[in-house]
Amino acid sequence: DVKVTQSSRYLVKRTGEKVFLECVQDMDHENMFWYRQDPGLGLRLIYFSYDVKMKEKGDIPEGYSVSREKKERFSLILESASTNQTSMYLCASSLRDRVYEQYFGPGTRLTVT
């Protein structure tokens, strides 16, 4: 059974703090993705990675960075959190040639005050 886990379900941080969100998948998937989900806007891709140490910008990368040092782990970093980064963050993974079949984690609800 495919499993994608995220480090926290709920997180509250202050403006200016550095925030780390971690994602781990156990299915040996090549691709990993970070999305944010906001009401009325759906899922928007922040970054994705198709291999260890490889990353590509998605549609909204500003204010975020990522790290993929191991195949199973993909981290999202908010260098200096701002209130407009309050959102639900979802991690997903897929096999290299099956981008259409993404497996999602449960999400992290981040609130920046």
Place this chain on the structure above:
Amino acid sequence: QKEVEQDPGPLSVPEGAIVSLNCTYSNSAFQYFMWYRQYSRKGPELLMYTYSSGNKEDGRFTAQVDKSSKYISLFIRDSQPSDSATYLCAMSAGTDSWGKLQFGAGTQVVVTP
């Protein structure tokens, strides 16, 4: 204008009714069309995918794609209260890592007993 448009609902139907969901899109390069289901406080899960035009059936679910009209649909027959969820359409131009998914905003469906 968004590449993928989806009515956010909510769509309320009585148990046993047919649920009809749809999305429109503007990018003619899209070839893969997906429907994801998201229960409250969970990550999305892939329900169905279709390549190019045509119909696909899986149990009570039928997905239709009309590329000439840039319009996709999902029908749920004999709806159950357990079908209450948000349904997201997603589309991609290719299956490899560069075929990033574009999601609709999601339609909330409520099936009342």
